[in-house]
Amino acid sequence: MPQICLSGLLPNYLSLKSNVIADDNECLKSNGGCLDDCINTAGSYYCACLKNGYEIARDNKTCIDIDECDFSKRVCADHLICINTIGSYTCMNIATGMPSGV
Numbered sequence: 001m002p003q004i005c006l007s008g009l010l011p012n013y014l015s016l017k018s019n020v021i022a023d024d025n026e027c028l029k030s031n032g033g034c035l036d037d038c039i040n041t042a043g044s045y046y047c048a049c050l051k052n053g054y055e056i057a058r059d060n061k062t063c064i065d066i067d068e069c070d071f072s073k074r075v076c077a078d079h080l081i082c083i084n085t086i087g088s089y090t091c092m093n094i095a096t097g098m099p100s101g102v
């Protein structure tokens with residue numbers, strides 16, 4: 001009887017004696033190497049960040065602060081300056097020097 005397995009996913013599956021392929025939950029082993037959340041998927045896994053204001057780093061394991069003040073994001077109105085903070089950001093009114101709404 002042939003094994004039931006999706007092509008390309010075999011390396012991350014465990015073969016059982018019954019010829020049924022079972023998913024290997026990588027998150028059960030050292031949290032998959034993730035420093036925050038580990039999401040198991042069929043044949044693979046990925047790391048995620050639970051806290052708002054954080055995103056996964058290039059190493060796909062670590063959570064880093066999102067730079068909301070990156071020019072491409074434009075989270076503050078044009079007349080406000082954006083100040084990036086760890087886990088958040090602030091929009092500052094230039095004229096008053098006070099934090100302002102987004």
Ligand SMILES: [Ca+2]
Nearest residue numbers: 066085087088
């Ligand atoms: Ca931030």
